[in-house]
Amino acid sequence: MSPNGPLPFDPIEEARRNWTEHGWGAVNAMSAATSITRAHQILLKRIDAALEPLGLVFSRFEALALLSFTRTGTLPLSRIGQRLQVHPTSVTNTIDRLEADGLVARVPHPTDRRTTLAELTDRGRELAVKATAVLADIDFGLDGMGVDDLGVVDEALRSLRAAAGDFTEDHPTT
Amino acid sequence: MSPNGPLPFDPIEEARRNWTEHGWGAVNAMSAATSITRAHQILLKRIDAALEPLGLVFSRFEALALLSFTRTGTLPLSRIGQRLQVHPTSVTNTIDRLEADGLVARVPHPTDRRTTLAELTDRGRELAVKATAVLADIDFGLDGMGVDDLGVVDEALRSLRAAAGDFTEDHPTT
DNA sequence: TAATCTTACTATGATTTCCTACTATCTGTC
DNA sequence: GACAGATAGTAGGAAATCATAGTAAGATTA
Secondary structure, rough: OOOOOOOOOOOHHHHHHHHHHOHHHHHHHHHHHHHHHHHHHHHHHHHHHHHHHOOOOHHHHHHHHHOOOOOEEEEEEEHHHHOHHHHHHHHHHHHHHHHHOOOOOEEOOOOOOOOEEEEHHHHHHHHHHHHHHHHHHHHHHOOOHHHHHHHHHHHHHHHHHHHOOOOOOOOOOO | OOOOOOOOOOOHHHHHHHHHOOOOOHHHHHHHHHHHHHHHHHHHHHHHHHHHHOOHHHHHHHHHOOOOOOOOOEHHHHHHHHHOOOOOHHHHHHHHHHHHOOOOOEOOOOOOOOOOEEOOOOOHHHHHHHHHHHHEEEEEEEEOOOOHHHHHHHHHHHHHHOOOOEEOOOOOOO
């Protein structure tokens, strides 16, 4: 699973040691940031590997899932970017791919002629369901983490996302 | 901070709701995986923004830091790849950039002629220290997370990394 | 109505990462 | 010593992301 085979020690533990020895400071933050980076790398690789037979990658799946949740199966591209927190040009690229594969179609917005809607096709809707089953099957790449840890991570990172301005926190974290 | 402005609700909370409504399963894993993905995105953006004035990005900084910790200031490229868990070709690219900027030099391995060593230059060593200070200053992008949460995330993700085969876990997690 | 500002999308280009394939070199075995 | 297999690094190419800048169209204000 690891790109280069396992190391005989935990590289982050080792980094903590070196960091401390050199008096570099912010050891806990460094350690957590590195852990998150590596965790993301692991997840993305597992998820993309699971989706590969379906011709999807995670970002495209996310767009399909989002469309699946709407009543009409359509969403303005700009809306998709907001929800997935990606750059407008990335949305264009993602929808380009999905459209080329016949999973979504671009349709004009009925009243706002600036806006383009992405509309889920039947194939797109079916594939979204199939992909979801696949991802649920591998637990979204989180094999090795207990249920308690899932909740703990989720909650701890929520404050980070809130502080980053992802959403307005009307009601307190609790 | 958020690419498109804050949403009036937590998008992951919303995804949980939709997921549950559609009976899609693995909600906790989906939620945690999405949180980790988004957290990584936030961190990387903050870190790269902080390093940008120094002409660095996170991956190049990581290589510099790694070299700083060695006695000789040198490391085989393959070793760097193992430690940073990236593909050999990514190491080539990273060292190319650092070398072009005069922060490291490629030197031949004294005995193994297959191996190339990356050697930290004086400028490289100085910049690593400077960059570390910058990153410590922004807490590695983790503003908004309490010290307790840092440790909690670190620990929870350690089991994920261990299960992914990053390192051989000689001694149990405890 | 006209001028200005904002929003929506996309074309183009830079960066980073990975994969596959290749060469050079070392290691182990006969 | 010779040969098969493993290891180290790189070239070339694909894919994803972002930033900049441009066009089109809606919204605001005078």
